[in-house]
Amino acid sequence: MPRPLEPVLARLDANRTAAIERWKELLRLPSIGTDPANAADTRRAAQWLVDQLRSSGFEASLRETPGQPIVVGHQPGADAGRRHILYYGHYDVQPVEPLELWHSPPFEPTLLTTARGQRMVARGAVDDKGQVMTGLEALRAWHEVHGALPVRVSVLLEGEEESGSASLEPFLNAHRDELRADVCVVSDTGMWDIDQPAISTMLRGLLYVELKLLGPSRDLHSGMYGGAVPNPLNVLCRVLGQLHDREGRVQLPGFYDRVLELEEAKQWAALPFDEAEFLAGARIKTPVGEAGRTTLERVWSRPACDINGLFGGYAGPGAKTVIPAHAGAKLSFRLVPEQDPRQVLVALEEFLEARRPPDCRFEIKTHGLSPSIRLPADSPYIQAATQALETVFGRRPFLIGMGGSIPAVEAIKRLLGMDSLLVGFGLKDDLVHSPNEKFELRCFEAGIRTHARLLAELARLG
Amino acid sequence: MPRPLEPVLARLDANRTAAIERWKELLRLPSIGTDPANAADTRRAAQWLVDQLRSSGFEASLRETPGQPIVVGHQPGADAGRRHILYYGHYDVQPVEPLELWHSPPFEPTLLTTARGQRMVARGAVDDKGQVMTGLEALRAWHEVHGALPVRVSVLLEGEEESGSASLEPFLNAHRDELRADVCVVSDTGMWDIDQPAISTMLRGLLYVELKLLGPSRDLHSGMYGGAVPNPLNVLCRVLGQLHDREGRVQLPGFYDRVLELEEAKQWAALPFDEAEFLAGARIKTPVGEAGRTTLERVWSRPACDINGLFGGYAGPGAKTVIPAHAGAKLSFRLVPEQDPRQVLVALEEFLEARRPPDCRFEIKTHGLSPSIRLPADSPYIQAATQALETVFGRRPFLIGMGGSIPAVEAIKRLLGMDSLLVGFGLKDDLVHSPNEKFELRCFEAGIRTHARLLAELARLG
Numbered sequence: 001m002p003r004p005l006e007p008v009l010a011r012l013d014a015n016r017t018a019a020i021e022r023w024k025e026l027l028r029l030p031s032i033g034t035d036p037a038n039a040a041d042t043r044r045a046a047q048w049l050v051d052q053l054r055s056s057g058f059e060a061s062l063r064e065t066p067g068q069p070i071v072v073g074h075q076p077g078a079d080a081g082r083r084h085i086l087y088y089g090h091y092d093v094q095p096v097e098p099l100e101l102w103h104s105p106p107f108e109p110t111l112l113t114t115a116r117g118q119r120m121v122a123r124g125a126v127d128d129k130g131q132v133m134t135g136l137e138a139l140r141a142w143h144e145v146h147g148a149l150p151v152r153v154s155v156l157l158e159g160e161e162e163s164g165s166a167s168l169e170p171f172l173n174a175h176r177d178e179l180r181a182d183v184c185v186v187s188d189t190g191m192w193d194i195d196q197p198a199i200s201t202m203l204r205g206l207l208y209v210e211l212k213l214l215g216p217s218r219d220l221h222s223g224m225y226g227g228a229v230p231n232p233l234n235v236l237c238r239v240l241g242q243l244h245d246r247e248g249r250v251q252l253p254g255f256y257d258r259v260l261e262l263e264e265a266k267q268w269a270a271l272p273f274d275e276a277e278f279l280a281g282a283r284i285k286t287p288v289g290e291a292g293r294t295t296l297e298r299v300w301s302r303p304a305c306d307i308n309g310l311f312g313g314y315a316g317p318g319a320k321t322v323i324p325a326h327a328g329a330k331l332s333f334r335l336v337p338e339q340d341p342r343q344v345l346v347a348l349e350e351f352l353e354a355r356r357p358p359d360c361r362f363e364i365k366t367h368g369l370s371p372s373i374r375l376p377a378d379s380p381y382i383q384a385a386t387q388a389l390e391t392v393f394g395r396r397p398f399l400i401g402m403g404g405s406i407p408a409v410e411a412i413k414r415l416l417g418m419d420s421l422l423v424g425f426g427l428k429d430d431l432v433h434s435p436n437e438k439f440e441l442r443c444f445e446a447g448i449r450t451h452a453r454l455l456a457e458l459a460r461l462g
Numbered sequence: 463m464p465r466p467l468e469p470v471l472a473r474l475d476a477n478r479t480a481a482i483e484r485w486k487e488l489l490r491l492p493s494i495g496t497d498p499a500n501a502a503d504t505r506r507a508a509q510w511l512v513d514q515l516r517s518s519g520f521e522a523s524l525r526e527t528p529g530q531p532i533v534v535g536h537q538p539g540a541d542a543g544r545r546h547i548l549y550y551g552h553y554d555v556q557p558v559e560p561l562e563l564w565h566s567p568p569f570e571p572t573l574l575t576t577a578r579g580q581r582m583v584a585r586g587a588v589d590d591k592g593q594v595m596t597g598l599e600a601l602r603a604w605h606e607v608h609g610a611l612p613v614r615v616s617v618l619l620e621g622e623e624e625s626g627s628a629s630l631e632p633f634l635n636a637h638r639d640e641l642r643a644d645v646c647v648v649s650d651t652g653m654w655d656i657d658q659p660a661i662s663t664m665l666r667g668l669l670y671v672e673l674k675l676l677g678p679s680r681d682l683h684s685g686m687y688g689g690a691v692p693n694p695l696n697v698l699c700r701v702l703g704q705l706h707d708r709e710g711r712v713q714l715p716g717f718y719d720r721v722l723e724l725e726e727a728k729q730w731a732a733l734p735f736d737e738a739e740f741l742a743g744a745r746i747k748t749p750v751g752e753a754g755r756t757t758l759e760r761v762w763s764r765p766a767c768d769i770n771g772l773f774g775g776y777a778g779p780g781a782k783t784v785i786p787a788h789a790g791a792k793l794s795f796r797l798v799p800e801q802d803p804r805q806v807l808v809a810l811e812e813f814l815e816a817r818r819p820p821d822c823r824f825e826i827k828t829h830g831l832s833p834s835i836r837l838p839a840d841s842p843y844i845q846a847a848t849q850a851l852e853t854v855f856g857r858r859p860f861l862i863g864m865g866g867s868i869p870a871v872e873a874i875k876r877l878l879g880m881d882s883l884l885v886g887f888g889l890k891d892d893l894v895h896s897p898n899e900k901f902e903l904r905c906f907e908a909g910i911r912t913h914a915r916l917l918a919e920l921a922r923l924g
Contacts, residue, residue: 237705237769307699308695319794328777334689
């Protein structure tokens with residue numbers, strides 16, 4: 001017998017002021033995960049979340065790691081046969097510097113009134129404390145009304161997301177059975193704009209390598225040797241300069257063989273995307289990239305190759321006439337369905353080997369290797385979230401892509417075999433990681449209502 | 463009435479022990495020009511040379527500069543109508559680190575006996591104190607025997623050669639009339655081998671630039687923007703990777719238009735050059751470079767282009783997915799007769815501009831710009847030196863090239879309009895700039911005799 005949603009929504013209305021107060025309590029804890037000076041406050045934030053979960057009917061605990069503790073909550077006596085949701089979020093926040101640019105103290109949450117209504121200004125207002133609270137308030141309301149949730153729910157909140165999630169992977173690995181669920185729900189992404197909800201259905205993957213090209217046995221004087229020996233810097237530029245053709249296509253052998261033409265991409269042309277505004281954010285006027293593709297395709301559904309660093313030889317002031325013994329680069333590939341990062345790595349090795357001059361050799365170190373993530377549009381989870389968002393916002397959500405990866409989502413897929421449903425309520429102008437970070441109250445409250453409805457929709461999947 | 467050479471040579475024989483003692487005196491002064499702790503010793507070396515010149519009949523003085531003093535000597539009452547020679551050398555030496563690799567203290571000159579005869583081991587043994595003394599001892603013998611020199615001679619000895627000769631150019635510029643002569647004689651170069659003398663008749667020139675490529679207005683996340691904006695690192699590799707074609711020829715427009723096919727280069731094919739040994743010095747097995755040219759041509763008479771440094775983006779440990787706002791390179795061109803460095807710079811600007819993508823621009827800073835130096839084989843100075851060397855060594859000297867530049871020679875050409883005669887007595891294994899620097903006594907003494915004869919040969923030119 002399904003538990004009705006209506007009294008839950010009524011409870012959300014009744015809880016409105018209290019929810020904002022709870023959110024403020026969490027925001028007041030300066031949980032800057034990277035700063036040892038904030039270690040006690042960071043732990044306090046984790047403990048505060050444990051308490052919140054407990055008061056919403058969860059068995060929750062603070063779990064130690066070599067870094068920040070991880071908060072885990074489960075429902076006591078939850079039916080193992082029911083659909084099982086894992087909420088993922090993080091309670092650590094970015095440092096606040098430069099402090100002088102804040103209009104109010106970053107850990108004194110301040111409600112401001114603007115033309116859009118009220119907004120909360122504080123470090124972590126949206127990323128990710130505000131987004132975490134949208135889920136927790138929904139869980140609380142269901143618990144308060146029904147003493148139970150419509151589906152089985154577990155919660156996983158880490159404290160190292162802003163510094164690379166070093167402890168997450170070992171923790172997931174050590175607790176696979178405990179944490180495995182049917183789907184992960186993540187609120188760390190954004191809306192299209194304040195009126196238009198969005199679901200991020202794909203993330204590009206990443207192959208990140210460091211190359212070292214070794215040539216002469218020692219640094220040489222370019223007067224004595226210049227013109228008669230392989231210069232690793234010349235060679236590096238020549239070889240990496242061939243990574244793209246004139247059409248902007250990556251030249252690794254077989255690079256596009258497994259790249260799919262995605263159904264999702266077809267509807268992106270209809271999105272009200274302002275390409276000029278997007279590029280103007282980097283003061284770029286002319287779109288460039290793979291020929292025959294839109295900018296949205298280029299950043300969401302098409303693979304890309306970027307050199308992220310170059311080094312070798314002399315970089316100090318003035319001149320040094322050196323032919324260095326070696327040169328290096330950091331190089332990354334953004335990958336899309338169904339590219340296999342390991343196959344791309346092999347293709348890169350072939351590409352480099354084919355262009356290697358005599359007496360030179362490449363060394364390759366891998367710093368990251370993750371496939372793209374995609375939740376097909378016909379996934380029941382997408383359909384459930386679409387239904388919830390459309391009811392709350394009065395608009396069908398856009399199904400969008402994301403050019404970057406979310407390491408936690410990738411690790412959850414790889415280690416727990418679970419897809420993630422990415423439904424978030426942030427806006428592009430929320431000043432994430434910057435002074436005066438904010439979250440619109442409209443977004444916060446619509447987020448809570450969406451999560452409350454999503455639980456009901458997920459329950460309907462049976 | 464020509465003054466006879468024979469008694470001068472006899473005097474050299476008589477002076478043999480004293481000459482070695484004087485050389486040792488100079489070597490004992492630790493004139494490390496770059497080290498402020500050695501300032502007094504460096505000055506003492508300069509003063510010691512002033513005294514030497516005075517005791518050989520010169521009016522000599524120590525001239526102040528913002529850096530180390532410069533020693534200048536002239537002959538009192540020298541006939542302004544006679545052929546005028548300017549000796550150039552330097553009295554500063556390289557630092558001695560790593561000290562633990564020296565078999566004897568670097569400033570305690572030590573005579574060792576080997577299969578080749580005796581050698582002097584000390585910092586500066588050859589570079590350039592030993593070479594300077596080959597000239598000064600010749601001047602001394604002429605003076606002691608005849609009370610005069612067969613030609614008019616001035617001497618210029620600087621103390622900043624090992625650190626970039628910063629004071630030399632302003633000094634030359636301020637004393638053009640005082641220092642201008644018919645030819646400059648420089649002993650800072652080497653022999654072909656211990657039995658075979660050589661004259662360096664050409665030096666490659668240099669254009670050294672620093673490039674900065676500016677793209678997006680700020681560093682971007684390669685996940686968000688990768689594939690849709692110009693990445694300065696990608697662009698830099700693509701553009702610099704086009705500097706050479708498959709034949710190893712530099713692709714700047716008009717780069718080879720003024721390059722001469724040199725007569726000198728034709729005889730180089732007959733030189734007993736061991737290409738494999740030369741390349742093995744850098745553990746290179748396969749000669750590379752401009753197609754259809756020998757290695758000697760590649761390093762002596764053909765222009766070359768080398769990237770000397772690359773920088774931009776992230777170079778620290780691990781991964782950072784950044785598209786940087788800018789990237790840069792140090793880039794140099796070795797130039798040959800009759801290339802004009804300014805024309806090459808203009809061609810480079812055109813080359814870069816033609817390959818610049820929209821929203822990117824190059825900034826170019828010049829760190830060095832000097833034409834190549836060439837003394838034609840039929841120059842009377844080459845003929846005089848050839849005659850002197852052939853008599854002393856019993857072998858006709860090789861006329862060779864040098865791939866690098868000598869800043870003093872370039873400055874003397876540019877500011878005083880004088881060619882330089884490069885006759886030196888160093889060997890490839892002298893460990894210049896390294897621990898256990900040495901100079902073979904055979905080379906030292908043959909050098910003195912060569913300079914004594916050269917003065918007589920120059921006098922014959924009238």
